[in-house]
Amino acid sequence: MKLYHFGRAPNARRARVFSAEKAIDLELIEVDLGSRAQLNPDYAHKNVMAEVPALELDDGTLVTESNAICRYLEGIQPEPALFGTTPLEQAQIAMWDRRVELHGFLAVTEGFRNGNAFFKDRALTGPIDYPQIPQLAERGRKRFAAFLDLLETRLGESDYLAGPTFSIADITAAITCDFARVIKMGPPFEGHPKLQAWFERIMSRPSMSA
Secondary structure, three states: OEEEEOOOOHHHHHHHHHHHHOOOOOEEEEOOHHHOHHHOHHHHHHOOOOOOOEEEOOOOOEEEOHHHHHHHHHHHOOOOOOOOOOHHHHHHHHHHHHHHHHHHHHHHHHHHHHHOHHHOOEOOOOOOOEOOOHHHHHHHHHHHHHHHHHHHHHOOOOOEOOEOOOOHHHHHHHHHHHHHHHOOOOOOOOOOHHHHHHHHHHHOOHHHHO
């Protein structure tokens, strides 16, 4: 299987970390978002959404969207179970993973893509150009600050985000926090000791270097 990715793209990193946790070897093919290679006809023809990651199966079938890719990898390699095993585990993990996506990851990307000059007229991913809205950059920062408070509270109740075991929710949240740190979207751990301890524990996993 081939994974089309970009090293610094957090969604692509999510798929790489997940596959590493599953010990699934993927052929990595870089799509250079820095030069906007995702918009080149050869890649855009393969992936009409012009995004990464994209997983190409051995028969040529393409699976896009990082969550869908992770779901597929979970299906072909059930252990370790990162989406849960019981109905309650699966529901809790899906709930927290969705919360991270909506209130954390989207807040970071909203702030980043609307506040960075590189994304002028490219405020959203995909094949269509959209102008930046500066107010969304500030809103993204405020939303992310509230998200950190949410994580701090939750991690005072649970060893991992969705319960007693490591899951896709922890992968998504750790990558979100790390990306926010890299782009200097505020000091993500100031005043959040439980979150910082959890983050350091998650980042020490070998898969996080994938």
